[in-house]
Amino acid sequence: MFTGLIEEVGTVRRLERTGEGGRLSIAARTVLEGTRLGDSIAVSGACLTVVGLDAGGFVAECMPETLAHTTLGEARTGSAVNLERSLPLGGRLGGHLVLGHVDGVGEIREVRRAGISWEVRISLPAALRGCVAPKGSIAVDGISLTVIEVGETSFKVGIIPHTLRETTLRTMRVGQRVNLEADV
Template sequence: MFTGLIEEVGQVQRVRREGAIAKLAITGQQIASSLAIGDSIAVDGACLTATRTTPPLFEADLSEETLARTTLGELRIGDPVNLERPCRPTDRLGGHFVTGHIDGVGTIREIRQTGGMWWFSIAYPEALRPLLVEKGSVAVGGISLTVADLDNRSFGVAIIPHTYYRTTLERKQVGRRVNLEADLLGKYVVRYLEGLGPLTRKAGLTESRLRDLGFV
């Protein structure tokens, strides 16, 4: 489990395909020194397992599933990546609960600076529509952010200077793809309502019905 608060921006050193998997080598001056083989680490929001550690470098294997469902298969030597170690039970939860299981890949549609901050507009896949809510949490490339604007095709997030300069967002451009993970609570609510099936269709999903179910 992660928080979406990026600890360090690492750099890709090697990407090597071996059959159906890929081996990814990343340098992280701060993080690699504390990693042990078998430890989890979030790379651009995707939870990976350290398979080799030779500080300041660590390696991780990318499965077919990871390559197909995230942007990690697009990484090249020299690319920056957001890094975060799992949170501990005693840590302050400054962001939100992030599992590192990517729900989809979005595309940056707009980047503009306004009032000392940056505004990013990100197009999201249709499957994420029921999982995104205005003022709700979303992880973009592993970064815990708040949905400030939302429509049927994209959402907007406001980025403060600290986040902009201490993550890979500073290097992003319009058209770049980013890993997206919706809020964990929202996924369980949607799944629960889907499981009610005929009950929700018969009663209608209204504010009153949600209140009866304990969600309002």
């Protein structure tokens, strides 16, 4: 389980595809602190198990399902990914409960400045219609965000400057695909 509060932005070193899925190698620093083989790390919202560690990052195995139904299947060397270690028992819950089970992939439709913050409209996959509530929470690429508005085929979230600076959203663009997880 995770909180949706991103600890760092990592960089994909490589995605090695195999007939059985793939191995994703990610450069990271902060999330390595205290991490052991077998631990879970959310990578842009998808819960992955650490199967390899080195001084500059970690390796996780990806099932075919993960590569087919998240944006991780599109990862390229140099791609930025949001990283968060799993929530320790008794840990502080500052965002909302995020399972790391991506429910669908949406597409950024509009990015608009709104005072000091940003409003972002994202397409709503059919499987998530009825699961997203106004003023509720949603994880977008693993980031806990508040839903401002829900339409039939899209929803809008608000992003404060801190979140913009500290996550992959700092490089968001219209047409970009993002992992989505509805609130539990």
